[in-house]
Amino acid sequence: MEASTLQTFFQQLINGLSLGSIYALLALGYTMVYGIIKLINFAHGDIYMLGAFWGYYVINFWHFNFLFALLSAMLVGAVAGVIIEYFAYRPLRHAPRITALITAIGVSFLLENGMSYLYGSTPRDFPQIIEPVNYHVFGVLISNIQILILVTACLLMVILQVIIKKTKMGKAMRAVSVDPDAAELVGINLNRTISFTFALGSSMAGAAGVLIGLYYNSIDPLMGMTPGIKAFVAAVVGGIGSVPGASIGGFLIGLLETLVQSVGLSAYKDAAVYFVLIVILLVLPAGIFGKNIKEKV
Amino acid sequence: MPDTKGGQFVRQANYRKWDGIMMKKSMMKKLTGFATIAATAMIFAGCSTASTTGSGNKQTGNTIKIGVNMELSGAAGGYGNQQKQGIQMAVDEINDAGGINVNGKKKKIDLIIKDNKTATSTSASVAAQLANNDKVSAIIGPATTNAGTAQTPNITKAAVPALSPSATDPDYTLQKNGKVQPYVFRACYQNNFQGGTAAKFTYNNLKARRVAILGDNSTDYGTGLAKAFKNQFKGKIVANQTFAAGDKDFNAVLTSFKSKKADAIFVPGYYSEVGLIINQARQAGINVPIVGTDGMADPQLVKIAGAKNATNVYYTTPFSTMASKKNPTAAKFMKAYQAKYHQVAPTFSALAYDSVNMVKQAIENEKSADSKKVAAGLAKIKNFDGVTGTITIDKDHNAQKPIAIETLKNGKVVNSVSIK
Numbered sequence: 149m150e151a152s153t154l155q156t157f158f159q160q161l162i163n164g165l166s167l168g169s170i171y172a173l174l175a176l177g178y179t180m181v182y183g184i185i186k187l188i189n190f191a192h193g194d195i196y197m198l199g200a201f202w203g204y205y206v207i208n209f210w211h212f213n214f215l216f217a218l219l220s221a222m223l224v225g226a227v228a229g230v231i232i233e234y235f236a237y238r239p240l241r242h243a244p245r246i247t248a249l250i251t252a253i254g255v256s257f258l259l260e261n262g263m264s265y266l267y268g269s270t271p272r273d274f275p276q277i278i279e280p281v282n283y284h285v286f287g288v289l290i291s292n293i294q295i296l297i298l299v300t301a302c303l304l305m306v307i308l309q310v311i312i313k314k315t316k317m318g319k320a321m322r323a324v325s326v327d328p329d330a331a332e333l334v335g336i337n338l339n340r341t342i343s344f345t346f347a348l349g350s351s352m353a354g355a356a357g358v359l360i361g362l363y364y365n366s367i368d369p370l371m372g373m374t375p376g377i378k379a380f381v382a383a384v385v386g387g388i389g390s391v392p393g394a395s396i397g398g399f400l401i402g403l404l405e406t407l408v409q410s411v412g413l414s415a416y417k418d419a420a421v422y423f424v425l426i427v428i429l430l431v432l433p434a435g436i437f438g439k440n441i442k443e444k445v
Numbered sequence: 446m447p448d449t450k451g452g453q454f455v456r457q458a459n460y461r462k463w464d465g466i467m468m469k470k471s472m473m474k475k476l477t478g479f480a481t482i483a484a485t486a487m488i489f490a491g492c493s494t495a496s497t498t499g500s501g502n503k504q505t506g507n508t509i510k511i512g513v514n515m516e517l518s519g520a521a522g523g524y525g526n527q528q529k530q531g532i533q534m535a536v537d538e539i540n541d542a543g544g545i546n547v548n549g550k551k552k553k554i555d556l557i558i559k560d561n562k563t564a565t566s567t568s569a570s571v572a573a574q575l576a577n578n579d580k581v582s583a584i585i586g587p588a589t590t591n592a593g594t595a596q597t598p599n600i601t602k603a604a605v606p607a608l609s610p611s612a613t614d615p616d617y618t619l620q621k622n623g624k625v626q627p628y629v630f631r632a633c634y635q636n637n638f639q640g641g642t643a644a645k646f647t648y649n650n651l652k653a654r655r656v657a658i659l660g661d662n663s664t665d666y667g668t669g670l671a672k673a674f675k676n677q678f679k680g681k682i683v684a685n686q687t688f689a690a691g692d693k694d695f696n697a698v699l700t701s702f703k704s705k706k707a708d709a710i711f712v713p714g715y716y717s718e719v720g721l722i723i724n725q726a727r728q729a730g731i732n733v734p735i736v737g738t739d740g741m742a743d744p745q746l747v748k749i750a751g752a753k754n755a756t757n758v759y760y761t762t763p764f765s766t767m768a769s770k771k772n773p774t775a776a777k778f779m780k781a782y783q784a785k786y787h788q789v790a791p792t793f794s795a796l797a798y799d800s801v802n803m804v805k806q807a808i809e810n811e812k813s814a815d816s817k818k819v820a821a822g823l824a825k826i827k828n829f830d831g832v833t834g835t836i837t838i839d840k841d842h843n844a845q846k847p848i849a850i851e852t853l854k855n856g857k858v859v860n861s862v863s864i865k
Contacts, residue, residue, distance in 0.1 A: 156704045159729075163696040261518065269522035271717040273748035280728060289730055364693045366721055366749045370520070374691055409697035414686040415662055 155287040160410045161403070166294045166363070168402020169301035173356040174379030175386065175394035176308060177229075177349030183325045183389035184345045186245065190252040191232055193376020194259035195350045199225045199357025200274070200367040201263065207275040214277050218300070218358050225354020226347035233346040238339070256376075263369035271368040274361035297359045304352060305395050311348065312391060321345055325389070374418070378405075381425045387435025396436065501604035501817035502580040508555040509545055509814045511536070511804060512575030514586040514596060514607070519563030520690055523717070524588045524793050528610050529558065530786055531794030532585055535801035538781070545805050548812040554801075561587055565595035572596030576603035582814045583608065583804045583823075585797065590614040590665040593629070601628050606820035608632060608804060610796035613639070614665040618842040630823050630842045632800045632833070636666070639738050639761050640673025642848050643711065646759065647678065650850075650862070651734050653709035654680040657702040659695070659722060661714035661740075662687035670713030670738055683707050692718060695725050702731065709733050715740040720749030727754035734759060742792040742851070752856030761850050762792060763833040778832040792833075799831040 174196055181189045199221040206212040206220055236255050240248045281292045312318040320341045323331040332338050360375075361367045378401055386397025401421055408420045428435065504510065513532055516525030536554045539545060544553035557579050561568035568587055575581050576599060584600060584607040587593045593612040600607045608630040609617070615635045618626050647653050656678060661667025667687075675682055683705045686698050699722070702710060710726065712719045712735055719741045726735065727750075737760040747755045778798060782790035806829055807822025808814045829836040834846035852860040 152704065156700060159700045160697055163694075163700060166696075167694050264518055264522060268526060269518065270526070270745065271523065271720075271749060273720075273745070276751070282728065282730065289728075291728060360693070364721055365724055365751065366693065366717065368523075368717070370691060371693070405694075406697040409686070410701045412684065412686060412701065414659075414688060414698050418689070 152287075156410075158286075158288045160406050162288060162290055162294060164403035164406035165399060166297055166402070167406060168399035169298050170356055170360055170363075170375065170398075171379045171382045171401050172395045172398025173301050173304065173352050173359075174375060175382040175398045176305065176352045176391060178380050178383040179386070179388055179391060179394035180321075180345050180349040182383070183391075184321060184342060185237070185241075185328075187237065187248050188252065188380065189237075189346075189349075190249075190376070190380075191236075191255040191259060192349070192353055193372030193379065194256050194263075195225050195228050195232075195372070196353040196357045196360070196375065197263065197367070197369060197372035198228050198259065199354030200361040200371065201267070201357075201369075202354070203358035203361050204272060204274055204367055207277055214362070217277070218355055221354040221358045222351035223354070225357070226351040228354075229346040229350025230343050232350075233343055238342075256372075260369055260373065267369065269369055271366045274365050274367055276362070276365065278362060293363050297363055300355065300359060304355060305391075308348065308352070309391060317341070317344055378418075378421055381421055384425060385428050385435055387437035390435065390437040393435055393437030501815055501820075502576070502582060504547075504552075504580075504582050504814035504816075507552060509547070509552050509808065510555045510557060510579060510581040511801070512579060512581035512584040512605075513556065513558040514561050514568060514571045514575060514584050514592070515558065516563040516586075516588045516592060517558075517560035521563045521589050521592075524611065524715070525560075525563070525586075527791045527793040528586070528588055528797035531610075531782075531790075531797030532556070532558075532801050534782065534785055534794075535798045539801070539805060545808050545814070547808060547814055552814065557581060561592050563589065563592065565591055568592035568595045569599055572607070573599040573603075576600050576605040576816075581605060582808070582816050583819045585610065585800050585804070587612070588793065590617050590669075593617055597626060597629055601626065603816075604628065604820070605816040606630060606823055608800045608823060610800045611793055614669050625841050628820050630838065630844075632796050632803060632831075632836070632844050633739070634763060634846075634848065635843050636669035637673045637677075638843075639848065640670040640713065641677040642850070643670075643736055643738060643761050644674045644678040646761070646850050646862075647709050647711065647734075647736050648680055651709055651736070651759070653734065655683045655705075655707050656680060656709045656711055657684040657686070657705060657707035658682060658711045658713075659686050659688065659698060659702075660712070661690060661718060663689040663691075664715075666715075666740060667713045671711075674711050674713065688714070688718060690715070690718065693721060695722050696729060699726050699729050699731055703729065707733060710735045712737045713740070716743040716746040717749065720746045723750035723758060724754050727751075727756075732757065736760065739763060739792055744789045744791065747853070747856040750856075755853045755856040758853040759850055760853075761848055763796070763846055763848060772832075772834075774830050775832045795832045799829075799833050799836065802831065803829060803836070 177192045181187055202221045202224045203217045207217050232255055236251050237248055240251060283290045320336045323336055324341045328338060382397035382401040383394045385400060386393030404420060405417045408417045515529055516522055536556045540553045544551040559571045561571045575584055584605060586609060588611045590612040593609045606628045610632045612631050613633055613636050615637050618629045618631060620626055647656060658671050660671035684702055710733060712722055719737050723735055735758045739762045741760040742762040779790050803826055806826060807819050811818040811822040824838055826838040837845045839845050847863055850862045851858050
């Protein structure tokens with residue numbers, strides 16, 4: 149009996165981690181964009197939806213394999229992110245931030261309803277390019293797709309961290325995030341850096357879209373809404389603006405949701421996530437990894 | 446440099462303020478939804494028994510106006526669009542054949558389709574427009590109980606009957622005092638009947654004694670069926686959990702069912718989520734029977750669940766593709782639908798198709814397309830030969846028709862049992 153309880157526990161841990169890795173991938177985009185231009189990009193969840201639809205089409209009609217579908221969806225996500233930034237947010241760079249925020253919500257609605265109009269809101273089945281296989285490890289079931297999601301998510305997060313910490317562009321991003329004016333003074337191209345940030349964050353969302361499509365086998369134009377909001381909560385919990393914070397926040401939210409459901413309170417799983425958001429904002433407004441903003445003048 | 450420092454503080458304060466606004470916004474998205482529903486519910490709660498003083502819409506022209514108040518976008522947009530296809534097909538067929546015979550004169554249908562965006566407030570205003578401005582004889586729709594209940598006061602005031610193809614809540618056609626709403630009809634079963642049938646089938650035919658329920662609590666459909674099942678199931682309910690439309694991950698709940706040793710799972714909900722539940726249950730090695738209702742009866746279910754996983758799956762349905770082979774009306778419909786839309790007809794399209802033809806029948810029987818007469822005609826429909834079975838409207842304006850339970854094996858319907 150004890151073994152079976154333990155098995156259930158580990159099974160739920162796996163469930164939580166797979167769910168959390170998706171939130172983590174999405175939260176990275178939120179956190180990066182916020183870190184640089186202090187804008188909550190509400191359209192981020194919808195770029196994830198675009199990635200999933202792109203994966204759906206290229207696999208069905210061009211017969212891409214998984215890797216190419218993933219990489220091309222990242223590219224499409226990146227391009228979509230840059231286009232949105234160029235047309236929607238760039239003209240508002242010097243406008244009050246509330247204007248940009250409302251625009252972000254508008255872009256989100258445009259993408260959701262535009263896709264519903266063009267492709268219908270009926271859920272579609274995602275092509276199963278990878279045959280699901282279950283592995284039994286001490287009575288705990290792990291599917292190859294769960295492993296794939298975890299590994300891909302972790303890999304992408306490491307790559308992201310390397311880009312931010314080790315490359316020239318990453319340095320520029322960090323500089324812009326600290327002080328855009330000063331960054332421009334030392335010769336950093338502001339527009340290019342911001343576009344690059346959107347591209348990077350949105351490519352993570354594109355990848356998450358394909359992974360989710362493969363994992364759940366169902367995509368629809370409104371699929372980005374709830375995960376988008378939850379990923380935003382994850383970003384806040386981890387400390388908005390902090391990249392490792394977003395990853396940890398994503399996993400925490402995934403585990404929390406799983407925990408709430410496993411004890412029989414499934415009706416409150418969304419409420420629990422928003423409750424945590426409130427608690428974090430009251431107790432630890434900067435988030436777990438958030439640092440108090442130190443600005444040298 | 447004190448000035449700059451001051452500036453820094455202002456900026457920091459701004460960040461804080463920003464965070465606050467942003468949080469509120471994300472909450473707002475959710476809250477406005479609730480607030481709208483609550484507000485509409487409150488506004489209309491008072492007048493749901495409005496007196497029926499209206500004289501109704503007279504139809505004197507050469508066409509018969511029929512309004513459609515439908516969920517063409519928003520959360521239930523998928524179902525609404527399927528219904529629209531069924532409605533459009535029925536109307537095209539009637540018009541191609543010359544129209545509806547009103548007292549010896551053939552009149553074509555003038556169809557007015559409006560989107561209620563799956564919002565209760567929009568549904569109420571759409572119904573008012575259709576009834577008061579467009580002066581329709583009857584309204585088909587809405588697809589969901591929530592949107593349907595919201596339109597009831599307006600259509601009652603205007604004395605225009607509304608026939609919903611798929612609003613299943615038992616109270617939908619009833620007033621608060623238990624009397625029937627004079628202008629509200631439905632072409633489908635109500636939940637108590639369907640949930641009860643599923644409960645009996647699970648106990649008697651599947652011999653299950655420990656059932657776990659995983660229901661959709663974001664719709665009246667799901668909560669109503671779960672309640673009906675719970676009340677009428679003779680065995681033990683070992684777990685009662687819920688999900689919301691749009692959820693994708695059920696692994697945690699299913700894992701908890703496994704440890705509760707459930708020998709069947711009842712899943713009152715729609716195919717988009719139930720498909721995922723079947724998929725994830727089978728992936729997690731849960732092979733017990735999964736029993737559901739007509740919200741599952743859609744070809745897309747098997748695609749989302751995966752054909753291999755859709756085994757040992759049962760659902761109640763008025764419209765069985767197996768049974769339809771024996772029913773010539775249904776067979777004809779299936780063929781025509783396939784030819785027109787290049788897909789297998791989903792249940793919602795069949796129900797909507799029947800709804801239009803029931804209105805036609807009512808008009809022909811009453812020899813008038815005046816809205817009050819149509820309402821009287823709908824109430825008297827008996828042994829109507831529909832695609833979804835032989836329909837009789839009972840005293841509470843529910844559609845009575847035979848119910849069938851279909852069995853899926855490897856994604857194919859292998860058996861269909863009629864339950865009396």
